[in-house]
Amino acid sequence: MPDRPDLSALMGSRICHDLISPIGAIGNGVELLMLDGGTPGPEIALIAESVGHANARIRFFRIAFGACTGDQRLGRPEVKALLADLARGSRLSFDWTGPQDMPRREVKLAFLLIMCLETAMVHGGRIRIERDDRGWHILGLGPKLRIDPDLWEVLSNPGARHQITAAQVQFALVPDELTRLGRTLGVETRDGEIRLSF
Numbered sequence: 172m173p174d175r176p177d178l179s180a181l182m183g184s185r186i187c188h189d190l191i192s193p194i195g196a197i198g199n200g201v202e203l204l205m206l207d208g209g210t211p212g213p214e215i216a217l218i219a220e221s222v223g224h225a226n227a228r229i230r231f232f233r234i235a236f237g238a239c240t241g242d243q244r245l246g247r248p249e250v251k252a253l254l255a256d257l258a259r260g261s262r263l264s265f266d267w268t269g270p271q272d273m274p275r276r277e278v279k280l281a282f283l284l285i286m287c288l289e290t291a292m293v294h295g296g297r298i299r300i301e302r303d304d305r306g307w308h309i310l311g312l313g314p315k316l317r318i319d320p321d322l323w324e325v326l327s328n329p330g331a332r333h334q335i336t337a338a339q340v341q342f343a344l345v346p347d348e349l350t351r352l353g354r355t356l357g358v359e360t361r362d363g364e365i366r367l368s369f
Contacts, residue, residue, distance in 0.1 A: 183236030191229050198222045227256035235282035243275035262295025269302030280348040284309050284367050286341040291316045309367040
């Protein structure tokens, strides 16, 4: 009997697939307006910035929430370009190092963990992601971290009784991805930093 499909990942892929084209079309239309009218007004600049951010977020969500097979790969240049687009207009910056070619499922888990860090880094900061022979290491550095211990317990304790909201869904998805990869998650928190490894 075949494995049951991951319906939440398939739904994530479908939503992102259906949204990426119209958002891209809006971006193309804004570019044409900027070329046609000379100096763009503040309204066009604001629309262009918003469309650019939405496009980057959808591409990020497509990897974090989308379906992937065991043999799919992602290249480092693609991931770094996506994170650079995501950082524009954000309080967060990203530093991604690692091999040129990575399993998409591992990148998916790293992206979900980045989203977990975002919930604690409301005042901004820097996220460093590294992949070496020992595994993945993700470091969140910020001036004022807001860590909810009950929420973070969900990552390592399947029996944790914390009410997950839509903005926190990544916390509920991380344990399943760890199981699929046969990995365990290490979490260390100190003043001004969170260290994650898998």
